Amino acid sequence: MITAGIDMGSRSVKVVLLEELDVNGAPQLKYGVKKAYIMMPGDMDQDVAAEKAYDEALAEAGLKREDVSAVFATGAGRKQVAFAKEGVTEMTAGAKGAVFMYPAARTVVDVGAEEGRGMKTDAEGKAIDFAGNEKCAAGAGSFAEAMSRALQMSLKEFGEASLQSDKSIPMNAQCTVFAESEVVSLIHSSTPKNDIAKAVLDAVASRVCAMVRRVGIEGEVVLIGGMVHNAGFVSSLKNAMGVDTISLPDMPEYISALGCAMIAAERQH
Amino acid sequence: MIANYGYKDGSGEYYISIDTDKCIDCAAERACLTACPKQMFEIIEDDYDDQVAWIKKPNCRTLAYDCADCKPSSGYTSLPCITACTPGAIKHSW
Ligand code: SF4
Ligand code: SF4
Numbered sequence: 001m002i003t004a005g006i007d008m009g010s011r012s013v014k015v016v017l018l019e020e021l022d023v024n025g026a027p028q029l030k031y032g033v034k035k036a037y038i039m040m041p042g043d044m045d046q047d048v049a050a051e052k053a054y055d056e057a058l059a060e061a062g063l064k065r066e067d068v069s070a071v072f073a074t075g076a077g078r079k080q081v082a083f084a085k086e087g088v089t090e091m092t093a094g095a096k097g098a099v100f101m102y103p104a105a106r107t108v109v110d111v112g113a114e115e116g117r118g119m120k121t122d123a124e125g126k127a128i129d130f131a132g133n134e135k136c137a138a139g140a141g142s143f144a145e146a147m148s149r150a151l152q153m154s155l156k157e158f159g160e161a162s163l164q165s166d167k168s169i170p171m172n173a174q175c176t177v178f179a180e181s182e183v184v185s186l187i188h189s190s191t192p193k194n195d196i197a198k199a200v201l202d203a204v205a206s207r208v209c210a211m212v213r214r215v216g217i218e219g220e221v222v223l224i225g226g227m228v229h230n231a232g233f234v235s236s237l238k239n240a241m242g243v244d245t246i247s248l249p250d251m252p253e254y255i256s257a258l259g260c261a262m263i264a265a266e267r268q269h
Numbered sequence: 270m271i272a273n274y275g276y277k278d279g280s281g282e283y284y285i286s287i288d289t290d291k292c293i294d295c296a297a298e299r300a301c302l303t304a305c306p307k308q309m310f311e312i313i314e315d316d317y318d319d320q321v322a323w324i325k326k327p328n329c330r331t332l333a334y335d336c337a338d339c340k341p342s343s344g345y346t347s348l349p350c351i352t353a354c355t356p357g358a359i360k361h362s363w
Contacts, residue, residue, distance in 0.1 A: 088316045089315075089316055092316040126270075127270060128270050128271065129270065129271040129272075129273075130270070130271075130272060130273065131273035131284065132273075133276045133277060134274065134275065134276050134326070134329035134330050135275075135276035135278060135329075135330045172279075207277065210277050210282065211277075214273050214282075214284060214286075214362075215271070215273070263316075
Protein backbone atom coordinates (compact mmCIF):
# COMPACT_ATOMS: atom_id res chain seq x y z
CA MET A 1 0.00 0.00 0.00
CA ILE A 2 1.22 3.47 -0.87
CA THR A 3 0.20 6.60 1.00
CA ALA A 4 1.19 10.24 0.63
CA GLY A 5 1.92 12.89 3.23
CA ILE A 6 1.93 16.50 2.12
CA ASP A 7 3.35 19.14 4.44
CA MET A 8 2.03 22.48 3.28
CA GLY A 9 4.33 24.98 4.96
CA SER A 10 4.32 28.73 4.59
CA ARG A 11 7.29 28.71 2.24
CA SER A 12 7.45 25.21 0.75
CA VAL A 13 5.48 22.08 -0.03
CA LYS A 14 6.99 18.78 1.06
CA VAL A 15 5.66 15.49 -0.29
CA VAL A 16 6.54 11.99 0.94
CA LEU A 17 5.26 8.89 -0.82
CA LEU A 18 5.44 5.95 1.53
CA GLU A 19 5.12 2.27 0.81
CA GLU A 20 3.98 -0.06 3.54
CA LEU A 21 5.90 -3.29 3.08
CA ASP A 22 4.63 -6.69 4.04
CA VAL A 23 7.82 -8.19 5.46
CA ASN A 24 7.15 -11.96 5.35
CA GLY A 25 3.86 -11.44 7.10
CA ALA A 26 5.59 -9.81 10.07
CA PRO A 27 3.04 -8.16 12.31
CA GLN A 28 4.91 -4.89 12.66
CA LEU A 29 4.51 -2.26 9.98
CA LYS A 30 7.53 -1.52 7.85
CA TYR A 31 7.80 1.43 5.60
CA GLY A 32 9.91 2.40 2.68
CA VAL A 33 10.06 5.95 1.36
CA LYS A 34 9.29 5.74 -2.35
CA LYS A 35 9.86 9.39 -3.04
CA ALA A 36 10.47 12.53 -1.05
CA TYR A 37 9.91 15.69 -2.95
CA ILE A 38 10.14 19.36 -2.12
CA MET A 39 8.99 22.37 -4.02
CA MET A 40 9.19 26.07 -3.31
CA PRO A 41 5.93 27.62 -4.41
CA GLY A 42 7.30 31.15 -4.81
CA ASP A 43 4.33 33.36 -5.59
CA MET A 44 2.20 30.38 -6.65
CA ASP A 45 -1.15 29.84 -4.94
CA GLN A 46 -0.89 27.15 -2.27
CA ASP A 47 -3.52 24.90 -3.82
CA VAL A 48 -1.77 25.03 -7.21
CA ALA A 49 1.62 24.40 -5.57
CA ALA A 50 0.25 21.35 -3.72
CA GLU A 51 -1.12 19.84 -6.95
CA LYS A 52 2.12 20.51 -8.82
CA ALA A 53 4.40 19.13 -6.08
CA TYR A 54 2.26 16.02 -5.71
CA ASP A 55 2.13 15.35 -9.45
CA GLU A 56 5.88 15.81 -9.80
CA ALA A 57 6.57 13.46 -6.88
CA LEU A 58 4.28 10.83 -8.41
CA ALA A 59 5.92 11.19 -11.82
CA GLU A 60 9.41 10.77 -10.36
CA ALA A 61 8.29 7.68 -8.43
CA GLY A 62 6.61 6.26 -11.57
CA LEU A 63 3.21 6.23 -9.90
CA LYS A 64 -0.28 7.38 -10.81
CA ARG A 65 -2.81 8.98 -8.48
CA GLU A 66 -4.85 5.78 -8.41
CA ASP A 67 -1.84 3.87 -7.00
CA VAL A 68 -2.04 5.90 -3.80
CA SER A 69 -4.48 4.63 -1.19
CA ALA A 70 -4.72 7.84 0.83
CA VAL A 71 -3.31 11.36 0.82
CA PHE A 72 -3.12 13.18 4.17
CA ALA A 73 -2.03 16.78 4.61
CA THR A 74 -0.36 18.67 7.44
CA GLY A 75 1.17 22.11 7.98
CA ALA A 76 -0.25 25.58 8.30
CA GLY A 77 -1.78 25.41 4.80
CA ARG A 78 -3.15 21.87 5.03
CA LYS A 79 -6.69 23.00 4.29
CA GLN A 80 -5.50 24.17 0.86
CA VAL A 81 -4.74 20.59 -0.17
CA ALA A 82 -8.17 19.94 -1.64
CA PHE A 83 -7.36 16.39 -2.76
CA ALA A 84 -6.24 15.27 0.73
CA LYS A 85 -8.55 12.82 2.44
CA GLU A 86 -7.74 14.15 5.93
CA GLY A 87 -5.61 16.79 7.60
CA VAL A 88 -3.58 16.45 10.80
CA THR A 89 -1.77 19.13 12.80
CA GLU A 90 1.98 19.72 12.56
CA MET A 91 2.33 18.43 16.13
CA THR A 92 0.72 15.07 15.37
CA ALA A 93 2.65 14.60 12.11
CA GLY A 94 6.02 15.83 13.44
CA ALA A 95 5.94 13.64 16.56
CA LYS A 96 4.99 10.58 14.51
CA GLY A 97 7.78 11.06 11.98
CA ALA A 98 10.42 11.86 14.61
CA VAL A 99 9.69 8.74 16.67
CA PHE A 100 9.78 6.60 13.51
CA MET A 101 13.29 7.90 12.79
CA TYR A 102 14.42 7.83 16.43
CA PRO A 103 12.36 5.38 18.51
CA ALA A 104 13.80 6.73 21.79
CA ALA A 105 12.78 10.30 20.95
CA ARG A 106 10.45 11.82 23.54
CA THR A 107 11.17 15.50 22.98
CA VAL A 108 10.71 16.87 19.48
CA VAL A 109 11.70 20.40 18.54
CA ASP A 110 10.37 21.64 15.21
CA VAL A 111 11.85 24.84 13.82
CA GLY A 112 10.78 25.80 10.33
CA ALA A 113 10.71 29.07 8.42
CA GLU A 114 7.83 30.75 10.18
CA GLU A 115 7.15 28.75 13.30
CA GLY A 116 8.90 26.91 16.08
CA ARG A 117 7.37 24.51 18.58
CA GLY A 118 8.26 21.97 21.20
CA MET A 119 6.50 18.66 21.67
CA LYS A 120 6.61 15.79 24.06
CA THR A 121 5.71 12.43 22.57
CA ASP A 122 5.00 8.91 23.75
CA ALA A 123 6.62 5.73 22.42
CA GLU A 124 4.03 5.45 19.63
CA GLY A 125 4.83 8.92 18.34
CA LYS A 126 1.65 10.48 19.70
CA ALA A 127 2.14 14.10 20.75
CA ILE A 128 1.14 14.35 24.40
CA ASP A 129 2.16 17.94 25.13
CA PHE A 130 3.01 20.85 22.89
CA ALA A 131 3.77 24.56 23.01
CA GLY A 132 4.42 27.07 20.27
CA ASN A 133 4.69 30.82 20.11
CA GLU A 134 1.65 32.20 18.37
CA LYS A 135 2.64 35.82 18.56
CA CYS A 136 5.69 36.22 16.36
CA ALA A 137 8.25 34.41 14.25
CA ALA A 138 11.25 35.45 16.35
CA GLY A 139 11.74 31.82 17.36
CA ALA A 140 11.93 30.58 13.77
CA GLY A 141 14.09 30.45 10.66
CA SER A 142 12.77 33.57 8.92
CA PHE A 143 13.95 35.71 11.83
CA ALA A 144 17.50 34.31 11.55
CA GLU A 145 17.30 34.80 7.78
CA ALA A 146 16.27 38.46 8.12
CA MET A 147 19.18 39.04 10.49
CA SER A 148 21.66 37.28 8.18
CA ARG A 149 20.51 39.60 5.38
CA ALA A 150 21.32 42.59 7.59
CA LEU A 151 24.88 41.21 7.79
CA GLN A 152 24.87 40.50 4.04
CA MET A 153 25.40 36.79 4.61
CA SER A 154 23.54 33.69 3.52
CA LEU A 155 21.84 31.77 6.33
CA LYS A 156 24.47 29.02 5.97
CA GLU A 157 27.38 31.48 6.23
CA PHE A 158 25.61 33.06 9.18
CA GLY A 159 25.45 29.71 11.00
CA GLU A 160 29.10 28.97 10.26
CA ALA A 161 30.16 32.44 11.41
CA SER A 162 28.37 32.00 14.73
CA LEU A 163 30.38 28.83 15.39
CA GLN A 164 33.56 30.94 15.26
CA SER A 165 32.42 33.08 18.17
CA ASP A 166 32.64 32.32 21.87
CA LYS A 167 31.02 35.56 23.01
CA SER A 168 27.56 35.83 24.54
CA ILE A 169 25.91 39.10 23.62
CA PRO A 170 22.33 39.20 24.86
CA MET A 171 19.75 40.55 22.42
CA ASN A 172 16.85 42.25 24.10
CA ALA A 173 14.54 42.89 21.17
CA GLN A 174 11.59 40.53 20.96
CA CYS A 175 10.51 41.16 17.42
CA THR A 176 12.15 41.12 14.02
CA VAL A 177 11.83 44.86 13.42
CA PHE A 178 13.49 45.89 16.70
CA ALA A 179 16.06 43.10 16.54
CA GLU A 180 17.12 44.31 13.12
CA SER A 181 17.85 47.77 14.54
CA GLU A 182 19.75 46.11 17.41
CA VAL A 183 21.87 44.26 14.83
CA VAL A 184 22.49 47.54 12.99
CA SER A 185 23.69 49.13 16.27
CA LEU A 186 26.05 46.19 16.83
CA ILE A 187 27.39 46.62 13.27
CA HIS A 188 27.94 50.34 13.91
CA SER A 189 29.77 49.62 17.14
CA SER A 190 32.14 47.41 15.08
CA THR A 191 31.10 44.20 16.83
CA PRO A 192 32.60 41.30 14.81
CA LYS A 193 30.10 39.62 12.48
CA ASN A 194 30.76 36.23 14.08
CA ASP A 195 29.67 37.57 17.46
CA ILE A 196 26.54 39.20 16.01
CA ALA A 197 25.61 35.95 14.24
CA LYS A 198 25.99 34.02 17.50
CA ALA A 199 23.96 36.63 19.40
CA VAL A 200 21.09 36.28 16.90
CA LEU A 201 21.13 32.47 16.85
CA ASP A 202 21.40 32.35 20.65
CA ALA A 203 18.32 34.59 20.79
CA VAL A 204 16.33 32.33 18.44
CA ALA A 205 17.47 29.26 20.39
CA SER A 206 16.48 30.85 23.68
CA ARG A 207 12.94 31.51 22.39
CA VAL A 208 12.64 27.98 21.03
CA CYS A 209 13.99 26.62 24.31
CA ALA A 210 11.33 28.53 26.29
CA MET A 211 8.65 26.65 24.32
CA VAL A 212 10.38 23.30 24.83
CA ARG A 213 10.74 23.92 28.56
CA ARG A 214 6.98 24.43 28.82
CA VAL A 215 6.51 20.81 27.78
CA GLY A 216 9.64 19.58 29.59
CA ILE A 217 12.78 17.95 28.22
CA GLU A 218 12.69 14.17 28.40
CA GLY A 219 14.41 11.25 26.67
CA GLU A 220 16.17 11.68 23.35
CA VAL A 221 15.81 15.15 21.82
CA VAL A 222 15.21 15.36 18.07
CA LEU A 223 15.28 18.55 16.03
CA ILE A 224 13.22 18.61 12.83
CA GLY A 225 12.53 21.33 10.26
CA GLY A 226 14.80 23.38 8.04
CA MET A 227 16.89 24.92 10.85
CA VAL A 228 18.61 21.54 11.32
CA HIS A 229 20.83 22.63 8.41
CA ASN A 230 22.13 25.57 10.43
CA ALA A 231 25.01 24.24 12.52
CA GLY A 232 25.30 27.48 14.49
CA PHE A 233 21.65 27.28 15.53
CA VAL A 234 22.00 23.63 16.56
CA SER A 235 24.96 24.55 18.77
CA SER A 236 23.05 27.48 20.32
CA LEU A 237 20.03 25.25 20.95
CA LYS A 238 22.14 22.60 22.70
CA ASN A 239 23.55 25.26 25.00
CA ALA A 240 20.14 26.80 25.69
CA MET A 241 18.56 23.42 26.45
CA GLY A 242 21.55 22.19 28.44
CA VAL A 243 21.78 18.91 26.52
CA ASP A 244 24.89 17.22 25.08
CA THR A 245 23.26 15.77 22.00
CA ILE A 246 20.37 16.56 19.73
CA SER A 247 19.52 14.00 17.06
CA LEU A 248 19.43 15.51 13.58
CA PRO A 249 17.67 13.63 10.79
CA ASP A 250 19.23 13.66 7.32
CA MET A 251 16.17 15.13 5.64
CA PRO A 252 14.75 17.21 8.47
CA GLU A 253 12.22 19.19 6.45
CA TYR A 254 10.45 15.97 5.40
CA ILE A 255 9.81 14.52 8.87
CA SER A 256 6.30 15.98 9.23
CA ALA A 257 5.34 14.85 5.72
CA LEU A 258 6.71 11.40 6.58
CA GLY A 259 4.70 11.27 9.83
CA CYS A 260 1.64 12.40 7.92
CA ALA A 261 2.05 9.59 5.36
CA MET A 262 2.47 7.08 8.22
CA ILE A 263 -0.74 8.26 9.89
CA ALA A 264 -2.48 7.92 6.51
CA ALA A 265 -1.23 4.30 6.30
CA GLU A 266 -2.28 3.48 9.87
CA ARG A 267 -5.79 4.80 9.26
CA GLN A 268 -6.31 2.55 6.26
CA HIS A 269 -6.22 -0.54 8.55
CA MET B 270 -2.67 15.93 25.32
CA ILE B 271 -1.60 19.06 27.17
CA ALA B 272 -1.98 21.83 24.60
CA ASN B 273 -0.28 25.12 25.45
CA TYR B 274 -1.72 28.13 23.63
CA GLY B 275 -0.05 31.50 23.86
CA TYR B 276 3.35 33.16 23.63
CA LYS B 277 6.33 34.59 25.42
CA ASP B 278 7.27 38.20 24.82
CA GLY B 279 9.36 40.89 26.47
CA SER B 280 6.82 41.33 29.26
CA GLY B 281 6.41 37.69 30.22
CA GLU B 282 5.15 34.23 29.37
CA TYR B 283 1.43 33.95 28.66
CA TYR B 284 0.10 30.45 28.06
CA ILE B 285 -3.24 28.81 28.72
CA SER B 286 -2.82 25.05 28.84
CA ILE B 287 -5.70 22.69 28.28
CA ASP B 288 -5.54 19.02 29.23
CA THR B 289 -7.61 17.88 26.26
CA ASP B 290 -8.01 14.32 27.60
CA LYS B 291 -10.36 15.83 30.20
CA CYS B 292 -12.43 17.49 27.46
CA ILE B 293 -13.28 14.23 25.70
CA ASP B 294 -16.02 13.33 28.18
CA CYS B 295 -16.35 16.81 29.64
CA ALA B 296 -18.02 16.54 33.02
CA ALA B 297 -18.78 20.28 33.04
CA GLU B 298 -21.00 20.37 29.96
CA ARG B 299 -18.49 22.54 28.09
CA ALA B 300 -18.83 25.28 30.71
CA CYS B 301 -15.66 26.99 29.42
CA LEU B 302 -17.60 28.18 26.36
CA THR B 303 -20.03 30.30 28.35
CA ALA B 304 -17.87 31.19 31.36
CA CYS B 305 -15.28 33.16 29.44
CA PRO B 306 -16.48 36.76 29.00
CA LYS B 307 -14.28 37.06 25.92
CA GLN B 308 -15.59 33.81 24.43
CA MET B 309 -12.08 32.64 23.81
CA PHE B 310 -12.81 28.92 24.03
CA GLU B 311 -14.07 26.85 21.15
CA ILE B 312 -14.73 23.13 20.71
CA ILE B 313 -12.87 21.53 17.82
CA GLU B 314 -12.33 18.02 16.54
CA ASP B 315 -8.71 17.08 17.16
CA ASP B 316 -6.48 14.74 15.11
CA TYR B 317 -7.94 11.70 16.86
CA ASP B 318 -11.55 12.70 16.11
CA ASP B 319 -12.17 13.76 19.72
CA GLN B 320 -14.14 16.90 20.58
CA VAL B 321 -11.86 19.09 22.70
CA ALA B 322 -11.53 22.72 23.72
CA TRP B 323 -8.95 25.11 22.35
CA ILE B 324 -8.30 28.84 22.41
CA LYS B 325 -9.43 30.69 19.29
CA LYS B 326 -6.43 31.59 17.12
CA PRO B 327 -6.63 35.40 17.30
CA ASN B 328 -6.80 35.28 21.12
CA CYS B 329 -3.64 33.15 21.29
CA ARG B 330 -1.66 36.26 20.29
CA THR B 331 -3.30 38.64 22.75
CA LEU B 332 -3.84 36.60 25.93
CA ALA B 333 -2.22 39.10 28.28
CA TYR B 334 -4.68 41.80 27.17
CA ASP B 335 -7.70 39.53 26.77
CA CYS B 336 -7.43 38.05 30.24
CA ALA B 337 -6.42 41.26 32.04
CA ASP B 338 -10.00 42.01 33.16
CA CYS B 339 -10.26 38.63 34.89
CA LYS B 340 -6.93 38.71 36.69
CA PRO B 341 -6.68 39.49 40.42
CA SER B 342 -5.73 43.14 39.83
CA SER B 343 -9.21 43.63 38.38
CA GLY B 344 -10.97 42.34 41.47
CA TYR B 345 -11.53 38.66 40.61
CA THR B 346 -10.32 36.18 43.18
CA SER B 347 -10.54 33.23 40.81
CA LEU B 348 -10.65 33.05 37.04
CA PRO B 349 -14.08 32.33 35.50
CA CYS B 350 -12.67 29.74 33.07
CA ILE B 351 -10.83 27.78 35.75
CA THR B 352 -13.78 27.89 38.14
CA ALA B 353 -16.22 26.72 35.46
CA CYS B 354 -14.03 23.87 34.25
CA THR B 355 -14.62 21.50 37.16
CA PRO B 356 -12.62 18.66 35.54
CA GLY B 357 -9.58 20.91 36.06
CA ALA B 358 -8.42 20.96 32.44
CA ILE B 359 -7.42 24.64 32.30
CA LYS B 360 -4.27 26.27 33.70
CA HIS B 361 -2.77 29.72 33.20
CA SER B 362 0.99 30.27 33.24
CA TRP B 363 0.79 33.81 34.67
S1 SF4 C 1 -11.89 22.97 29.02
FE1 SF4 C 1 -12.97 22.11 30.76
S2 SF4 C 1 -15.10 22.79 30.52
FE2 SF4 C 1 -14.08 23.11 28.55
S3 SF4 C 1 -14.51 21.23 27.38
FE3 SF4 C 1 -12.53 20.92 28.40
S4 SF4 C 1 -13.01 19.88 30.33
FE4 SF4 C 1 -14.93 20.79 29.54
S1 SF4 D 1 -9.11 34.56 32.36
FE1 SF4 D 1 -11.11 35.37 31.70
S2 SF4 D 1 -10.82 36.09 29.61
FE2 SF4 D 1 -9.06 34.77 30.12
S3 SF4 D 1 -9.66 32.73 29.38
FE3 SF4 D 1 -10.26 32.81 31.53
S4 SF4 D 1 -12.39 33.52 31.53
FE4 SF4 D 1 -11.55 33.97 29.48
